[in-house]
Amino acid sequence: MPLDPSFIGRVYPPTAVFEVGREKIREFADAIGDPDPTYRDAAAAQALGHRDAMAPPTFLTGMSLEACHKVTDDPELGLDWSRVVHGDQKFQYHRPAYAGESLEVEVTVDNIKSMAGNDMLNLRAEVRSVDGEPVVTVLTLLVARGAEEGEA
Protein backbone atom coordinates (compact mmCIF):
# COMPACT_ATOMS: atom_id res chain seq x y z
CA MET A 1 0.00 0.00 0.00
CA PRO A 2 1.44 3.43 -0.88
CA LEU A 3 2.53 5.71 1.95
CA ASP A 4 -0.06 8.19 3.18
CA PRO A 5 0.69 11.62 1.62
CA SER A 6 -1.03 13.34 4.56
CA PHE A 7 2.28 12.83 6.39
CA ILE A 8 3.84 15.55 4.21
CA GLY A 9 4.75 18.49 6.42
CA ARG A 10 4.72 16.48 9.61
CA VAL A 11 7.43 17.55 12.05
CA TYR A 12 8.97 15.13 14.53
CA PRO A 13 10.14 16.87 17.71
CA PRO A 14 13.87 17.04 18.51
CA THR A 15 15.64 13.91 19.60
CA ALA A 16 17.70 13.60 22.73
CA VAL A 17 20.67 15.97 22.78
CA PHE A 18 23.75 14.59 21.03
CA GLU A 19 27.23 15.53 22.19
CA VAL A 20 29.89 15.84 19.49
CA GLY A 21 32.59 13.85 21.26
CA ARG A 22 36.22 14.69 20.58
CA GLU A 23 37.21 11.03 20.52
CA LYS A 24 34.17 10.17 18.39
CA ILE A 25 35.33 12.71 15.80
CA ARG A 26 38.80 11.16 15.81
CA GLU A 27 37.32 7.67 15.47
CA PHE A 28 35.18 8.80 12.52
CA ALA A 29 38.07 10.61 10.81
CA ASP A 30 40.18 7.45 11.21
CA ALA A 31 37.34 5.34 9.79
CA ILE A 32 37.23 7.43 6.62
CA GLY A 33 41.04 7.49 6.52
CA ASP A 34 41.19 11.29 6.58
CA PRO A 35 44.43 12.66 8.07
CA ASP A 36 43.15 16.29 8.20
CA PRO A 37 44.55 17.77 11.45
CA THR A 38 41.54 20.09 11.95
CA TYR A 39 39.51 17.03 13.03
CA ARG A 40 41.97 16.10 15.75
CA ASP A 41 43.87 19.14 16.86
CA ALA A 42 42.18 22.27 18.24
CA ALA A 43 45.28 24.36 17.45
CA ALA A 44 45.23 23.29 13.77
CA ALA A 45 41.55 24.27 13.51
CA GLN A 46 42.18 27.55 15.34
CA ALA A 47 44.93 28.39 12.86
CA LEU A 48 42.18 28.47 10.22
CA GLY A 49 40.00 30.69 12.41
CA HIS A 50 37.79 28.02 14.00
CA ARG A 51 37.07 27.85 17.69
CA ASP A 52 37.91 24.16 18.16
CA ALA A 53 38.48 20.85 16.36
CA MET A 54 35.72 20.19 13.81
CA ALA A 55 33.64 17.20 12.81
CA PRO A 56 34.14 15.94 9.22
CA PRO A 57 31.41 17.04 6.79
CA THR A 58 29.53 13.72 6.84
CA PHE A 59 30.03 13.04 10.57
CA LEU A 60 26.42 13.88 11.43
CA THR A 61 24.88 11.27 9.12
CA GLY A 62 24.63 8.89 12.07
CA MET A 63 22.78 11.39 14.21
CA SER A 64 20.45 12.45 11.41
CA LEU A 65 19.74 8.85 10.39
CA GLU A 66 18.86 8.02 13.96
CA ALA A 67 16.42 10.95 13.97
CA CYS A 68 14.99 9.83 10.62
CA HIS A 69 14.23 6.47 12.18
CA LYS A 70 11.62 8.24 14.29
CA VAL A 71 9.75 8.75 11.03
CA THR A 72 10.55 5.45 9.36
CA ASP A 73 9.67 3.50 12.52
CA ASP A 74 6.39 5.40 13.01
CA PRO A 75 3.79 2.59 12.93
CA GLU A 76 1.19 5.03 11.56
CA LEU A 77 3.34 5.62 8.48
CA GLY A 78 3.78 1.87 7.97
CA LEU A 79 7.05 1.93 6.03
CA ASP A 80 8.61 -1.50 5.42
CA TRP A 81 12.25 -0.79 6.34
CA SER A 82 13.50 -4.04 4.81
CA ARG A 83 12.55 -2.62 1.38
CA VAL A 84 14.22 0.73 1.89
CA VAL A 85 17.30 1.83 -0.01
CA HIS A 86 19.16 5.09 0.42
CA GLY A 87 18.53 7.20 -2.69
CA ASP A 88 20.00 10.67 -2.28
CA GLN A 89 21.88 12.43 0.46
CA LYS A 90 22.58 16.13 0.62
CA PHE A 91 24.11 18.38 3.25
CA GLN A 92 23.66 22.15 3.48
CA TYR A 93 26.26 23.48 5.87
CA HIS A 94 25.55 26.52 8.04
CA ARG A 95 28.62 26.23 10.24
CA PRO A 96 30.96 23.42 11.38
CA ALA A 97 30.04 21.14 14.26
CA TYR A 98 32.70 21.55 16.95
CA ALA A 99 34.16 19.06 19.38
CA GLY A 100 32.39 19.11 22.72
CA GLU A 101 29.23 20.93 21.68
CA SER A 102 25.68 19.67 22.10
CA LEU A 103 23.31 19.37 19.16
CA GLU A 104 19.72 18.40 18.55
CA VAL A 105 17.88 17.45 15.39
CA GLU A 106 14.33 17.96 14.19
CA VAL A 107 13.02 15.95 11.25
CA THR A 108 10.33 17.07 8.80
CA VAL A 109 8.64 14.96 6.14
CA ASP A 110 9.23 17.13 3.05
CA ASN A 111 7.56 14.93 0.47
CA ILE A 112 6.02 11.53 -0.20
CA LYS A 113 5.27 10.22 -3.64
CA SER A 114 4.73 6.92 -5.35
CA MET A 115 6.41 6.16 -8.67
CA ALA A 116 6.29 2.89 -10.54
CA GLY A 117 5.21 1.05 -7.42
CA ASN A 118 8.02 2.52 -5.32
CA ASP A 119 7.50 4.92 -2.43
CA MET A 120 9.80 7.94 -2.28
CA LEU A 121 10.16 9.60 1.09
CA ASN A 122 12.01 12.95 1.37
CA LEU A 123 13.14 13.81 4.88
CA ARG A 124 14.77 17.02 6.10
CA ALA A 125 16.79 16.89 9.31
CA GLU A 126 17.65 20.28 10.79
CA VAL A 127 20.66 19.90 13.06
CA ARG A 128 21.20 22.84 15.42
CA SER A 129 23.03 23.67 18.59
CA VAL A 130 21.04 23.54 21.80
CA ASP A 131 21.16 27.37 21.67
CA GLY A 132 19.26 27.22 18.40
CA GLU A 133 22.14 27.98 15.98
CA PRO A 134 21.65 26.14 12.67
CA VAL A 135 24.57 23.76 12.00
CA VAL A 136 23.58 21.60 9.05
CA THR A 137 20.49 20.64 7.09
CA VAL A 138 20.52 16.99 6.01
CA LEU A 139 18.23 16.09 3.10
CA THR A 140 17.65 12.38 2.63
CA LEU A 141 15.66 10.52 0.00
CA LEU A 142 14.61 7.02 1.01
CA VAL A 143 13.13 4.70 -1.59
CA ALA A 144 10.94 1.80 -0.50
CA ARG A 145 10.90 -0.68 -3.35
CA GLY A 146 7.47 -2.03 -4.18
CA ALA A 147 6.73 -5.70 -3.56
CA GLU A 148 7.79 -7.72 -6.59
CA GLU A 149 5.30 -9.80 -8.48
CA GLY A 150 4.49 -13.06 -6.76
CA GLU A 151 5.98 -11.80 -3.49
CA ALA A 152 3.67 -9.57 -1.45
Add this chain to the structure above:
Amino acid sequence: MGALLRYDEVEVGDVLTATEYPITRKDLVRYAGASGDFNDIHWNERVAREVGLPDVIAHGNLTMALAGRLLTAWAGDPAALVEYGVRFTKPVIVPDDGVGAVLVVEGVVKEQLEDSCVRIDLTATAQGTRVLGQARAVVRLA
Protein backbone atom coordinates in the same frame (compact mmCIF):
# COMPACT_ATOMS: atom_id res chain seq x y z
CA MET B 1 38.02 31.51 8.53
CA GLY B 2 37.59 29.41 5.40
CA ALA B 3 39.45 27.81 2.58
CA LEU B 4 43.15 28.22 1.96
CA LEU B 5 42.59 28.07 -1.77
CA ARG B 6 41.79 31.47 -3.27
CA TYR B 7 38.80 32.10 -5.51
CA ASP B 8 40.88 34.07 -8.02
CA GLU B 9 43.30 31.13 -8.39
CA VAL B 10 40.53 28.87 -9.68
CA GLU B 11 38.95 28.68 -13.12
CA VAL B 12 36.08 26.76 -14.63
CA GLY B 13 37.51 23.51 -15.99
CA ASP B 14 40.15 23.13 -13.27
CA VAL B 15 40.47 19.49 -12.28
CA LEU B 16 40.59 17.96 -8.80
CA THR B 17 43.10 15.22 -9.59
CA ALA B 18 41.74 11.67 -9.60
CA THR B 19 42.52 9.99 -6.29
CA GLU B 20 42.20 6.35 -5.25
CA TYR B 21 40.57 5.37 -1.96
CA PRO B 22 40.91 1.65 -1.17
CA ILE B 23 38.03 0.03 0.75
CA THR B 24 38.53 -3.29 2.53
CA ARG B 25 36.19 -5.35 4.69
CA LYS B 26 38.11 -4.07 7.70
CA ASP B 27 37.33 -0.48 6.62
CA LEU B 28 33.63 -1.38 6.52
CA VAL B 29 33.74 -2.82 10.03
CA ARG B 30 35.57 0.26 11.28
CA TYR B 31 33.09 2.60 9.57
CA ALA B 32 30.15 0.63 10.98
CA GLY B 33 31.50 1.18 14.47
CA ALA B 34 32.31 4.85 13.94
CA SER B 35 29.00 5.72 12.28
CA GLY B 36 26.68 3.37 14.16
CA ASP B 37 25.36 1.86 10.91
CA PHE B 38 25.52 -1.89 11.54
CA ASN B 39 23.29 -2.94 8.64
CA ASP B 40 24.34 -6.56 7.94
CA ILE B 41 24.76 -6.03 4.19
CA HIS B 42 27.92 -4.03 4.96
CA TRP B 43 29.77 -6.86 6.70
CA ASN B 44 27.86 -10.14 6.41
CA GLU B 45 28.21 -11.93 3.07
CA ARG B 46 25.41 -14.40 3.81
CA VAL B 47 22.87 -11.65 4.50
CA ALA B 48 24.06 -9.60 1.51
CA ARG B 49 23.46 -12.55 -0.82
CA GLU B 50 20.11 -13.33 0.79
CA VAL B 51 18.83 -9.87 -0.16
CA GLY B 52 20.07 -10.30 -3.74
CA LEU B 53 23.41 -8.49 -3.65
CA PRO B 54 26.44 -10.12 -5.28
CA ASP B 55 28.52 -9.63 -2.12
CA VAL B 56 29.02 -7.27 0.83
CA ILE B 57 28.66 -3.61 -0.21
CA ALA B 58 30.13 -0.44 1.25
CA HIS B 59 27.96 2.00 3.22
CA GLY B 60 26.71 4.71 0.85
CA ASN B 61 27.71 7.30 3.40
CA LEU B 62 31.26 5.91 3.50
CA THR B 63 31.50 6.33 -0.27
CA MET B 64 30.19 9.86 0.16
CA ALA B 65 32.68 10.59 2.94
CA LEU B 66 35.63 9.33 0.86
CA ALA B 67 34.56 11.40 -2.15
CA GLY B 68 34.23 14.37 0.21
CA ARG B 69 37.88 13.99 1.19
CA LEU B 70 38.84 15.11 -2.30
CA LEU B 71 36.84 18.33 -1.79
CA THR B 72 38.11 19.24 1.66
CA ALA B 73 41.74 18.43 0.81
CA TRP B 74 41.46 20.60 -2.30
CA ALA B 75 39.93 23.58 -0.49
CA GLY B 76 42.32 23.30 2.46
CA ASP B 77 39.59 23.62 5.10
CA PRO B 78 36.65 21.23 5.70
CA ALA B 79 34.51 24.23 6.69
CA ALA B 80 34.76 25.55 3.12
CA LEU B 81 31.98 23.14 2.12
CA VAL B 82 28.70 24.99 1.72
CA GLU B 83 26.70 22.20 0.13
CA TYR B 84 27.45 18.59 -0.76
CA GLY B 85 25.03 16.10 -2.24
CA VAL B 86 25.10 12.73 -4.01
CA ARG B 87 22.78 10.12 -5.44
CA PHE B 88 23.65 6.52 -4.64
CA THR B 89 23.30 4.92 -8.06
CA LYS B 90 25.29 1.66 -7.80
CA PRO B 91 26.72 -0.20 -4.82
CA VAL B 92 30.45 -0.46 -4.18
CA ILE B 93 31.04 -4.20 -3.91
CA VAL B 94 33.76 -5.12 -1.43
CA PRO B 95 34.96 -8.71 -1.87
CA ASP B 96 36.85 -10.60 0.84
CA ASP B 97 39.84 -11.29 -1.39
CA GLY B 98 42.59 -9.50 0.47
CA VAL B 99 42.30 -6.49 -1.84
CA GLY B 100 38.73 -5.19 -1.56
CA ALA B 101 37.50 -2.33 -3.72
CA VAL B 102 39.15 0.83 -4.98
CA LEU B 103 37.04 3.96 -5.21
CA VAL B 104 38.40 6.47 -7.74
CA VAL B 105 37.19 10.03 -7.29
CA GLU B 106 37.87 13.05 -9.45
CA GLY B 107 36.33 16.45 -9.72
CA VAL B 108 36.04 19.45 -11.98
CA VAL B 109 35.18 23.08 -11.36
CA LYS B 110 31.92 23.58 -13.24
CA GLU B 111 30.85 27.08 -12.33
CA GLN B 112 31.97 30.20 -10.52
CA LEU B 113 29.25 31.48 -8.22
CA GLU B 114 28.72 34.57 -6.08
CA ASP B 115 30.32 35.07 -2.71
CA SER B 116 33.65 33.39 -3.66
CA CYS B 117 31.88 30.07 -4.21
CA VAL B 118 32.48 27.49 -6.92
CA ARG B 119 30.48 24.47 -7.96
CA ILE B 120 32.36 21.19 -8.24
CA ASP B 121 31.09 18.07 -9.97
CA LEU B 122 32.56 14.78 -8.77
CA THR B 123 32.86 11.45 -10.54
CA ALA B 124 33.23 8.36 -8.39
CA THR B 125 33.84 4.92 -9.86
CA ALA B 126 34.56 1.46 -8.51
CA GLN B 127 35.29 -1.60 -10.66
CA GLY B 128 34.87 0.71 -13.64
CA THR B 129 31.25 1.55 -12.71
CA ARG B 130 29.99 4.96 -11.68
CA VAL B 131 28.69 4.58 -8.16
CA LEU B 132 27.53 8.14 -7.45
CA GLY B 133 25.22 10.27 -9.57
CA GLN B 134 24.70 14.02 -9.36
CA ALA B 135 27.65 14.26 -6.99
CA ARG B 136 27.98 18.00 -6.57
CA ALA B 137 29.35 20.44 -4.08
CA VAL B 138 29.46 24.16 -3.51
CA VAL B 139 32.74 25.27 -1.92
CA ARG B 140 33.47 28.75 -0.58
CA LEU B 141 37.04 29.74 -1.34
CA ALA B 142 39.14 32.47 0.21
